[in-house]
Structure formats: C-alpha cells, structure tokens
Amino acid sequence: MASSEQRVAIVIPARYGSTRLPGKPLADIAGKPMVQHVYERAQQVANAHAVVVATDDERVAQAVRAFGGECVMTSPDHPSGTDRLAEVMGQVDADVYINLQGDEPLVRPADIEALAAGMLADATVSVGTLCHPIDSHEAGNPNTVKVVLATNGNALYFSRSPIPYPRDAETATYLKHVGVYAYRRSVLSEYAELPQPMMEHAEKLEQLRLMAAGYCIRAYVVEPTGPGVDTPECLEQVRAIMSGQPQVSRPTLADIRLVITDVDGVLTDGGIYYDATGECLKRFHVRDGMGMRLLEENGVRVAVLSGRDSATLRKRVADLGVTLFQFGVKDKLAACNQLMAEAGVSAAQTVCIGDDSIDLPAFAACGMSFAVADAPAYVKAAATQTLSAAGGTGAFRELADAILHAQGNAAVLGTAAGYAQVMAKMAQ
Known part of the structure; x- marks a missing residue:
C-alpha cells in the first residue's frame, strides 16, 4: 500500500x-x-x-x-x-x-x-x-x-x-x-x-x-x-x-397498473369504534382518498381488500368511486389474483400495501409490496419497501405520490395546471 x-x-x-x-x-x-x-x-x-x-x-x-x-x-x-x-x-x-x-x-x-x-x-x-x-x-x-x-x-x-x-x-x-x-x-x-x-x-x-x-x-x-x-x-x-448469473428484472413503480390496499391499519389507524347502535366507525385520512382518485384518473386502478366487512367501509369505497374491492376476505392471495384478473393486469404490474401478518399472502401474490411505518418488523422484512407514514396518517397517499412521480405524472400533484386537468373528477 x-x-x-x-x-x-x-x-x-x-x-x-x-x-x-x-x-x-x-x-x-x-x-x-x-x-x-x-x-x-x-x-x-x-x-x-x-x-x-x-x-x-x-x-x-x-x-x-x-x-x-x-x-x-x-x-x-x-x-x-x-x-x-x-x-x-x-x-x-x-x-x-x-x-x-x-x-x-x-x-x-x-x-x-x-x-x-x-x-x-x-x-x-x-x-x-x-x-x-x-x-x-x-x-x-x-x-x-x-x-x-x-x-x-x-x-x-x-x-x-x-x-x-x-x-x-x-x-x-x-x-x-x-x-x-x-x-x-x-x-x-x-x-x-x-x-x-x-x-x-x-x-x-x-x-x-x-x-x-x-x-x-x-x-x-x-x-x-x-x-x-x-x-x-x-x-x-x-x-x-x-456468480455471473443473468439478472431478472424486478418490477418498478413505473410498471404499476393496480394498487391493492388493506383497510384496517393502512387506510385507518387500526382503531375500531362503535356507536350507540353498535355500528362500526372508522377514521379515514382524507389525503388517501385523494390519492386513490389521482391514481385512477392517471391510468392506475385501485382495489380495496379487507378481512372485514361493514356498512361504513362500503360507504367509504362507494364515495371514492372505487369499483374493485373484496370484503370479508380470509384468503388474500386468492383475492389478489382475482382482483388482478378483473383489472386485466399481471402480478408484475401490481403493488399491495399492508400492515400485518394477514397481508403477507397478498405480498406474495403481488410484484411489489409496501408496509406502513408502524407495521411489525417481520411484516416490513417481507415487504419490498417500507413507507415513512404510519397507517391512517397518509401512507396510501405516500405510495400514490411515488407512483405518480415514477410514471411522469407529478404535475397533477404540484402544479395548478396539472391538477386542473383532473380536478373535476376529484373526491376526497
């Protein structure tokens, strides 16, 4: 030396x-x-x-x-x-x-x-x-x-x-x-x-x-x-x-055409609240809803997948205009495959976002997977990446923004002119 x-x-x-x-x-x-x-x-x-x-x-x-x-x-x-x-x-x-x-x-x-x-x-x-x-x-x-x-x-x-x-x-x-x-x-x-x-x-x-x-x-x-x-x-x-083996290309956010999201712990903070009549109440983040619409208006479908079913959840999905969904699901791998078939996309064109062990089969079904920031360590380890936002605090929007950036549609996020192109169809 x-x-x-x-x-x-x-x-x-x-x-x-x-x-x-x-x-x-x-x-x-x-x-x-x-x-x-x-x-x-x-x-x-x-x-x-x-x-x-x-x-x-x-x-x-x-x-x-x-x-x-x-x-x-x-x-x-x-x-x-x-x-x-x-x-x-x-x-x-x-x-x-x-x-x-x-x-x-x-x-x-x-x-x-x-x-x-x-x-x-x-x-x-x-x-x-x-x-x-x-x-x-x-x-x-x-x-x-x-x-x-x-x-x-x-x-x-x-x-x-x-x-x-x-x-x-x-x-x-x-x-x-x-x-x-x-x-x-x-x-x-x-x-x-x-x-x-x-x-x-x-x-x-x-x-x-x-x-x-x-x-x-x-x-x-x-x-x-x-x-x-x-x-x-x-x-x-x-x-x-x-070892000189040929590299298998991995999906990127630029390839994504379908986002499958869990509900409890992702779109909400995981809390479940009941009113006096026994109706289940959930707290959703308004920016996640905007993220869903921005994706849909820019050619990326959104599907909601939940192990639970409730009138509250169905109302939220209807308000957002999401037409791909499955509720009360026990087998998330099979459900993801069904949603991909319905959307006409491959696993390499699909990303899912989850927060707990029940989402691991969905991670296995999709080409890319994201865990929210407050997911357990073993769930993060199974995901492709971990988001910086916790469930119910805009985690879905974080992923949606990253997809829009990767696909060259950042203007709808950061400019008035870009947003004006899709604002008539927006809902939160």
Missing part, C-alpha cells in the same frame, strides 16, 4: 445482529463470508495503510481471523456506527478513518481510493462521503437517502425526501448518498459529545448531527454502485451478480 504523511485506516463495522438478516456478515457469497469480500476489496485501496473489521460478536471475529484478516472487538452498546468508529480510533492509529460498511461486498476499491485521495489532498475537508446520480423513481423511495451539493462539492443537506423538490416539472436531478464516510481524527474525538438535533431525530440520519454542529461534509460523485445487502432478497441478488 502507498505511503503518505497521513495514515488512512479503513474500518469495516460488522454486527452479527440484524433485524432483517441475522448473521449477515457471515452470509456465504461464492464460497466466502460476505465480510471477507468487503475486506479483500478494501485491501485493494492503494492509499490505505490499514484495514480492520470492527465487530461486537466473537463469531464474526473468528471468521475474520480464519481468512487472515485483522479484527477489533468493540462494545455492543454503540448507538451508531460513528460511535463504534470512535472506539476503534483508540486501538488503530491513523489520521483519516474510512467507515466502510460490512454489507457492501460489491464496493469498488477505486471509489474508496477516490474518497481517501480527496481527504488527503484537501486538509480543510473534515468529513468526506460518496454519492451517485439516480432517477426520479428511486428518488421517491424514502429508504434511499438523497443529498444536494454546493458548487464546491460540500453537502447542503441529506434527506429521505426527494431533494431538490421539482415544483414545476420533473426537471430535477437527484444524487443518492452512498453510506461510506471518511473522518479526520479530530472529528471522531468530538462526535460523541455532539447534541442530536431535531433534524437527525426526524430523518433518522446521523450525518445530520455533524452538519448541525457546523461540520462540512464533502461528497465525491462516483458511478452508480451495486446493491448492498439489507434483506434476504438483496443477498440473493448480490449472489447472482457475483
């Missing part, structure tokens, strides 16, 4: 525990544990002086030692990966520390080398990271973190929302933040003492703590990267890529 006045250490955090994929660092990919692939790619970074794995689990440590890697044991109680990195700093001497996630087996050494080079070339840069261009469809996904940059490459803000917001038309260009960071030693030593600002709590993005404290984060633009490993589905995709 290259010599330099400043030492660069690549630290690979590798926690064994994972809600979606327990034991993730040790998952086998092409005959090696995933963490070994990351480690070996990190060793190819020419301007790095040290590569270590930081873990809180002896099973990971044993695997790293088995392939000849260097490992550092850290506390299991760190609230963030940056806090874990600060502990490693006490055991590994360097001037610049690069935090490279252990679930990125497709990382390109050249990208990490560029990040390190940027830090070494400009002493005024205290924190560095990476980003790459994405399309408007991916920008609408709250699980994809976006960043906007100043002319000099410094980050202006990171968000789960699409930034910048295209007020008049789909003219914005988007950058996805790649979660690789480079820190100077002085930054890490101060990080644990920094207060957590409101925007970090709201976005659940720890880099906003640094920005709120006045640190500049320089973002270096690279080519689009391969997928990381967050779920079992991601793992299979990475295995296929690394």
